[in-house]
Amino acid sequence: MAHKEMTHSPEETHGSFKAYTLGFVFSIVLTVIPIAIVMNGWLEGRANAIMLMVFAVLQLAIQLLFFMHLREEKKPRYNLISLVFGLVILLVIVAGSMWIMMYNMVAV
Amino acid sequence: MWEKVKSFASEFFVTGDPLIYGADVSIALTLIALVSVLTYFKKWKWLWKEWLTTVDHKKIGIMYILSAFLMLFRGGVDALLMRLQLAVPELDFLLPDHYNQIFTTHGVIMILFMAMPFMFGLFNVMVPLQIGARDVAYPFLNALSFWLFFFGAMLFNLSFVIGGSPDAGWLAYPPYSELMYNPGPGQDFYIWGIQISGIGSLMTGINFIATILKMRAPGMKLMKMPMFSWSVLSSCIAIIFSFPILTATLALLFLDRYGGAHFFTLDGGGNPMMYINLIWMWGHPEVYIIVLPAFGIFSEIVATFSKKKLFGYKSMVYAMMIISLLSFLVWAHHFFTMGTGANVNAFFALTTMLIAIPTGAKVFNWLFTMFRGKITFETPMLWTIGFIPCFVTGGLTGVLLSVAPADFQFHNSYFLVAHFHHVIIGGVVFGYFAGLYYWWPKMFGFKLNERIGKWAFWFWNIGFYLCFMPQYVLGLMGMTRRVFSYGWDKGWGDLNLVSTIGAFLMGIAFLFQVWQIAHGVKHRKDNLDKTGDPWKHGRTLEWSIASPAPHYNFAVLPQVTEQDEWWEEKLRKKQGQFVPAAPKKLEPIHMPRNSGIPIIISAFFFVAGFGFVFHWTWFIIAGLAGVAACMVAHSFNYDTDYYIPVDEIERTEAESRVTN
Numbered sequence: 001m002a003h004k005e006m007t008h009s010p011e012e013t014h015g016s017f018k019a020y021t022l023g024f025v026f027s028i029v030l031t032v033i034p035i036a037i038v039m040n041g042w043l044e045g046r047a048n049a050i051m052l053m054v055f056a057v058l059q060l061a062i063q064l065l066f067f068m069h070l071r072e073e074k075k076p077r078y079n080l081i082s083l084v085f086g087l088v089i090l091l092v093i094v095a096g097s098m099w100i101m102m103y104n105m106v107a108v
Numbered sequence: 109m110w111e112k113v114k115s116f117a118s119e120f121f122v123t124g125d126p127l128i129y130g131a132d133v134s135i136a137l138t139l140i141a142l143v144s145v146l147t148y149f150k151k152w153k154w155l156w157k158e159w160l161t162t163v164d165h166k167k168i169g170i171m172y173i174l175s176a177f178l179m180l181f182r183g184g185v186d187a188l189l190m191r192l193q194l195a196v197p198e199l200d201f202l203l204p205d206h207y208n209q210i211f212t213t214h215g216v217i218m219i220l221f222m223a224m225p226f227m228f229g230l231f232n233v234m235v236p237l238q239i240g241a242r243d244v245a246y247p248f249l250n251a252l253s254f255w256l257f258f259f260g261a262m263l264f265n266l267s268f269v270i271g272g273s274p275d276a277g278w279l280a281y282p283p284y285s286e287l288m289y290n291p292g293p294g295q296d297f298y299i300w301g302i303q304i305s306g307i308g309s310l311m312t313g314i315n316f317i318a319t320i321l322k323m324r325a326p327g328m329k330l331m332k333m334p335m336f337s338w339s340v341l342s343s344c345i346a347i348i349f350s351f352p353i354l355t356a357t358l359a360l361l362f363l364d365r366y367g368g369a370h371f372f373t374l375d376g377g378g379n380p381m382m383y384i385n386l387i388w389m390w391g392h393p394e395v396y397i398i399v400l401p402a403f404g405i406f407s408e409i410v411a412t413f414s415k416k417k418l419f420g421y422k423s424m425v426y427a428m429m430i431i432s433l434l435s436f437l438v439w440a441h442h443f444f445t446m447g448t449g450a451n452v453n454a455f456f457a458l459t460t461m462l463i464a465i466p467t468g469a470k471v472f473n474w475l476f477t478m479f480r481g482k483i484t485f486e487t488p489m490l491w492t493i494g495f496i497p498c499f500v501t502g503g504l505t506g507v508l509l510s511v512a513p514a515d516f517q518f519h520n521s522y523f524l525v526a527h528f529h530h531v532i533i534g535g536v537v538f539g540y541f542a543g544l545y546y547w548w549p550k551m552f553g554f555k556l557n558e559r560i561g562k563w564a565f566w567f568w569n570i571g572f573y574l575c576f577m578p579q580y581v582l583g584l585m586g587m588t589r590r591v592f593s594y595g596w597d598k599g600w601g602d603l604n605l606v607s608t609i610g611a612f613l614m615g616i617a618f619l620f621q622v623w624q625i626a627h628g629v630k631h632r633k634d635n636l637d638k639t640g641d642p643w644k645h646g647r648t649l650e651w652s653i654a655s656p657a658p659h660y661n662f663a664v665l666p667q668v669t670e671q672d673e674w675w676e677e678k679l680r681k682k683q684g685q686f687v688p689a690a691p692k693k694l695e696p697i698h699m700p701r702n703s704g705i706p707i708i709i710s711a712f713f714f715v716a717g718f719g720f721v722f723h724w725t726w727f728i729i730a731g732l733a734g735v736a737a738c739m740v741a742h743s744f745n746y747d748t749d750y751y752i753p754v755d756e757i758e759r760t761e762a763e764s765r766v767t768n
Contacts, residue, residue: 078321085345085349086349089349089436092436092437093353093389096389096437096439096440097382097385097386097389099452100385100440100446100448100452101379101381101382101385103448103449103451103452104381104446104447104448104449
């Protein structure tokens with residue numbers, strides 16, 4: 001306990017109680033809404049898919065901002081590089097899978 | 109009551125096969141022997157305090173490597189059993205079911221529970237020493253990673269004697285791995301064994317990226333970092349982006365089996381091809397994850413034993429980074445025959461071929477490093493030189509496989525089996541052996557016998573070519589993978605026999621290595637490494653400290669100015685230009701405290717996993733509750749670190765310090 005300040009310099013904050021609570025509430029809300037949409041069958045087809053995607057992306061943003069402290073780093077370069085690389089891989093996975101699975105000569 | 113117990117036991121334990129009874133007996137005997145030896149020598153407390161609860165990266169590394177060797181033995185025995193069954197046509201040594209289980213466990217164990225921990229062991233042992241750090245970035249997490257791997261591997265191995273092994277191949281393609289065709293617990297053992305150890309792998313990836321980016325010694329710019337550390341960085345980047353895909357894929361398969369979902373069942377509206385698509389998005393980066401550190405090891409060894417600077421340092425770095433990016437763009441070459449259009453196949457054929465370019469650049473760099481160097485042929489260098497022709501030819505057959513139309517011929521044949529064993533044994537296994545021999549004196553403080561090591565090398569190499577070269581031919585003759593028997597009329601008998609002989613030569617080579625280690629331990633007093641630089645031409649920082657390294661690694665953090673700092677310093681000394689910096693005052697060193705939580709929490713994960721395998725809800729609840737309790741306990745533990753006082757550092761340094 002005595003040497004706790006040695007491991008983290010004081011200016012590197014790890015978020016406030018308020019930020020964590022907000023993040024928690026947001027992420028619960030963003031989980032409950034899509035569940036409600038699916039369970040009650042409010043939307044169908046394309047509209048349904050798009051809404052779910054939108055909520056997923058919002059959820060991702062909430063996680064990054066409130067729990068991963070995306071804004072609070074002093075030197076954000078590594079964060080930016082890894083975020084961009086992560087998005088590239090995400091694009092490869094989603095777009096690549098759709099390309100591979102939808103242009104299947106056997107399935108058609 | 110007794111009848112109930114009996115019927116439970118006959119379902120719970122695997123029965124009816126003499127091989128498995130043999131395994132039961134040997135497991136029981138080993139356990140009894142271990143417990144009694146530990147009790148007799150009163151070593152329980154020592155084991156707990158020094159090893160099981162350690163957060164020292166060097167000890168964790170040694171435990172990783174030890175586990176990897178045990179798993180190499182198990183996976184190797186699997187391989188020999190398969191080769192025995194295939195040695196002669198129409199043999200009845202293994203039953204088909206048993207054969208399926210053996211090739212499945214062989215693959216899983218060799219990749220996930222042998223290559224991965226071996227690699228993590230080398231990461232742990234050497235990366236902090238190479239970059240002049242006192243520990244990894246998150247020592248507690250590091251211990252947790254190890255124990256998660258360990259218990260995951262144990263859960264997987266348990267399937268052999270309890271419940272029954274998985275038998276759907278090492279990547280568990282649906283529909284074989286779905287409940288309908290695979291109702292036993294084997295496939296659940298597979299899912300949870302990999303899932304639990306996979307969390308550990310992901311955390312190791314994060315840990316080493318943070319270590320390398322944040323904890324380098326002052327002055328060590330990224331472009332002055334030793335090549336092995338670079339390879340670890342590139343491999344870890346691939347780990348943290350690919351392992352989540354594996355986790356998600358196996359979670360979907362688990363939902364199919366456990367929750368009645370239909371992600372991959374065709375009749376339920378799912379698509380089994382999606383599983384194959386997803387699993388190779390992890391599976392292909394995975395093979396680069398394990399081979400990149402081997403490239404780093406070879407780079408270090410080639411420079412050390414040629415006594416020259418590594419040729420083309422920057423191109424090596426870029427090549428590795430490009431490989432770790434490209435590894436994410438090639439996965440479809442594993443299922444060219446799935447029936448996607450020509451465009452898809454052409455794209456993935458091209459990206460696959462592209463990888464040969466940076467790899468080729470690396471091979472030329474190693475060759476140019478050797479060119480006009482004063483090469484000596486100690487065992488690490490021998491493995492490196494053995495690797496080059498092996499990996500080049502193995503890589504060439506890989507390029508053949510990447511030609512999509514030709515792949516329709518090679519697909520699922522022994523040609524493919526030969527290819528991936530060629531690159532994975534020739535690249536990964538040879539690389540890790542080279543690294544183990546190279547760094548052994550640094551890890552344990554004594555050198556191994558070179559003569560026995562050379563015997564092991566030659567047996568491995570000759571056995572290797574004898575085993576896999578015939579398999580290329582067999583593949584072209586039409587022998588498909590995963591066949592458990594074949595007829596006399598096929599004409600595959602002679603080549604298979606040769607292949608089996610080769611496999612057994614590799615088994616003998618393994619025995620040589622065990623002997624070499626036993627011999628080394630026995631005669632360690634005669635072969636002590638007193639200088640800390642046993643190969644005499646060490647280049648990087650790990651050779652600048654005593655062997656084995658004190659638990660705080662560096663008494664004073666080194667100041668780095670050059671690429672191969674230790675080599676340059678020796679040069680400066682030789683030329684009389686060495687200006688010893690004013691001896692820095694020793695300061696108390698901040699160290700993490702040991703913790704029992706990693707092993708306990710992992711044991712609870714094991715319990716939960718076991719519960720999931722047998723669908724025992726109370727077991728799952730107990731396990732997960734234990735996990736949660738450990739997390740709470742750890743978050744309230746404020747006594748996580750301590751300082752080593754200066755006089756203790758002085759004492760340790762005086763004991764281990766040597767004049768170099």
